[in-house]
Amino acid sequence: MSERPIQILMIDDDEDDFFLVTELLRDISPGQYTLEWAPTFQKGINAIESRTHDIFLVDYRLGPNTGIDILHHFQEMQYQMPVIMLTGKGDYAIDREAMKAGAYDYLVKGEITADLLERSIRYALDEYSHLRSIEESEKKYYGIFEKAHDLIILADCDKNIVDANPAALKIMHYSKEEILRLHLRDLFLSKEQSEQFLNNICSDGITGTQEYEFKTQEGKKLVVLINAVMLDEAAQIFLCVIQDITDKKREEQEKQHQEKFVITGRIARVIAHEVRNPLTNILLAVSQFKEEEEVLASEDSNLYTDIIERNCSRINQLITELLHSTRMMELHPAIYGINTLIENALQLAQDRLQLHEISLQKNLVVPDVLVNADEEKVVIALLNIIINAIEAMAPGKGILTITTKRNQGRAQVQVADNGMGIPEDKLARLFDPFYTSKAKGTGLGLTSTQNILLNHKGTIHVDSEQGTGTIFTITLPAQ
Structure with a gap:
């Protein structure tokens, strides 16, 4: 029994019926109900x-x-x-019409007893409480579904998408109508990953949180964590909660690059110190050796000593370049x-663009984004990336796209x-000293580029797909 009496309103133009119901309620449980009468509509x-x-x-x-009409008035008030x-x-x-219009139950006048009245009241109140609980649950679910920052996708037993929240539409760049026409496998970047996920959800009805790669409508890669569970066993509807961790993974990668760069610099300094001392001794010994008159008379000896000197000088030069590309620099x-820095770099690359017949497309932000930078060094960094892009494209077929924009307080440059x-296995080594795929390259260009950007508190990130192209993304703190 509730703490306060249940408030009942009886709308009936027959006063005798009102008195009858009053007496029946008293017989059921005195004080449990309070009955108010409204004699007119x-x-x-x-x-x-x-x-x-x-x-x-x-x-x-x-x-x-x-x-x-009373039931219709409840509907107009949106008062259930x-x-x-x-x-x-x-x-x-x-009776049927009343139930369709929203009545919870009906009683036939002349057949109402105390037990029947109490049963009907209890049934109606319990049903109302149950429906309200369902409605509250639906509101909570709807609020979570609509306002969640994570992507939420519902799919049916055939793995067709049946619903997606606003975050999923925004991040995946689909309209509601477009995404509802898709199968779950269409969201995955690779067929192998989609089959793995679908097999797990089909066999177990649940998957642990796992990392996958999605693709947006434009084909852009997203790194995501997916947690899926069967939501409705009977209807075979399951729920996928998807967390976009692309930026987080990128930040982790950039942090690893920075840590790796610091370690590389330390190793370079150790190598320079430990190698240059014996190199100096070798060169001194060769010099002394060449001063001997009997040695000078031998052409073979001259040939060998020249080879030793030339290669010692080459080693010394490589050590110097390694130190320059990994040390903290004065800015x-x-x-x-x-945009000005980009234009300066493009001007220096103009001959190569023309020689390789590269088509240039510029999407430069307006107004320009200001940065605090050492012009000479940043232009060198941008030029290295532009030249790499030019040399990666087939002459006469290449399209170089330069995009600048402001992104969360940073100036961003994309060279595509x-x-x-x-290849995926080579991306991780791209900024390593002396790593190059060019026949005549030293492998220090991108190492030096990374050093310049790190000294400016900037970042550099690479996305690439074989057969499609590469995008270098550079950011610098904006003023």
Whole structure:
């Protein structure tokens, strides 16, 4: 029993029926119910609008109006409350109509007993409580579904997408209509990953959180964590909660690059110290050796000593270049527009662009984004990337796309080519000293580029797909 009496409103133009119901309620449990009477349709409407009652007993016949009109008024108010319709004997069509209009139950006048009345009231109140619980759960689910930052996707037993929240539409760049036409496998970047995921969800009905690669409508790669579970066993509907960790993975990768760069610099300094000392001794010994008159008379000896000197000088030069590409450098910064720096780098690359017949497309942000940079060094870094892009493309078929924009307080530059692309296993080594795929390259260009950007508190990231092309993304702190 509740702490306060259950408030009942009876809308009925027959006072005898009101007294009958009053007596029946007293017989059920004195003090458990409070009954208020509205003898006319309008008084009933006024009482309903006070919103103070827990349940309503409504007579079907109310002068020129009916109890169905009362139910329609509840709908207009968007006020869902338990209503029990009181009808005459044999009015089965009216009973069905009342239930369709929202009545919870009906009682036939002349057949109402205390037990029947109590059962109907209890049933209506329990059903109302149950429906409210469902409605609250639906509201909570809807709020989570609509406002969640993670991607939420519902799919049916055939793995067709049946719903997607706004975050999924925004991040994947689909409209609601477009994504509902897709199969779950269409979201995965690789067929192998999609089959692995679908096999797991089909066999177990649940998957642990695993990392996968998705693709947006434009084909851009997203790194995601997916947690999927069967939501409705009977309807075979399952829920996928998908967390986009692309930026997080990129930040981790950039952090690894920085740590790796620091270690490389330390190793380079150790190598320079340990190698240059014996190199100096070798060169001194060769010099002394050549001064001997009997040695000078031998052409073979001259040939061998020249080879030793030349290669010692080459080793010394490589050590010097390694030190320059990995050491902290002195900067002379000033304020420049990122577009200005790009234009300066493109000017230096103009001959190569023309020689390889490269088509240049520029998407430069307006207004320009200002950065505090050492112009000479940043232009060298940009030039290295532009030259790499040019050399990766087929002459006469290459398209170089330069894009600048402001992104979360940073100036961002993207240098994209439609070249051969870089294999996945080589991407991790791209900035390593002396790593190169060029026949005549030293493998220090990108190492030096990374050093320049790190000294400017910037970042560099590479996305590549074989046969499609490569995108270098550079960021610098914006003013």
